[in-house]
Amino acid sequence: MTNPDKLNLADSGWRSVVADWSADQQAFRLSWGKLMMWIFLLGDTFIFSIFLISYMTVRMSTTEAWPNTSEVFELVVFGHTVPLFLIAIMTFVLITSSGTMAMAVSCAYRQKKRYAVWLMLVTALLGALFVGMQAFEWSKLIADGIRPWANPMGAEQFGAAFFMITGFHGLHVSAGVIYLLVIAYRLHRGYYDKKGYEIVEVTGLYWHFVDLVWVFIFAFFYLW
């Protein structure tokens, strides 16, 4: 079946299907690793969309008052009460990490392996910092009595939506930190010296996606 010209496709219908799907064809001019990452991220987009849509549904349909996120997430800094303080810092940390990741990808394509490894490590560190701050935020809300099934400040759905959405996002950041560390280590050890450094871009796609999701969570959950 190596030469499609010699194949008589009219032999049978199924034979033609097999020939079409097994033949040496390529729809996307990308490396498979990068394409598969995009397909994965597309699936992930749907998962996060479903979370955010269900959040919209419960928030729109509840007759209880929705807690004011500005007040729920305020923090006292040097005697001043600053609304959404921790969330704002988390946003800036994640954007900074996206920037270092973009620079890592850029360095990898310029064959500056050492810089790429260091920038990936900085990205992972910032990601870990983000997860740490999220853990702090969770413990603060749990101390305030908010649970996935209860919320003393108003609509119970707030707790469910908060823990599901931020939890799933935090899980993605944690997985991303591990992913970054593994790839940085392998890059440092020279696993990709022959193959090329496109893997850094693929890792970057995942990391930027995590930042992208946070943009939507920040807008819809914290600011809305």
Add this chain to the structure above:
Amino acid sequence: MSVESAQQHPVSLYLKVWGWLFVLSFFSYMVDYLQFEGAARWGLILLFMVAKAGLILSIFMHVRWERLSLKLVLFLPMFAIAVFIILMAIEANYTETSRWLFFNNN
């Protein structure tokens, strides 16, 4: 079928985008800090959100330089999400109306 050439773009472009992301995040935080209300609040939140998402996708994730086939794979399914949002908004509106009618009707 060669793989697309490596994504090499000037570092200054990344730095500019990075700077813009900071500025836009600061603006969206200010929407909350300065207590904007109503249509202005939602409009500004959405504006800054779309701007940030667009910058991350097109520059940091290199979508701007990808081929149309990949862009179609990524963006056509978003139509399904848009339909889902509209359906659930209608549903939620109905649920809320029913709740007001039957639960809080003293």
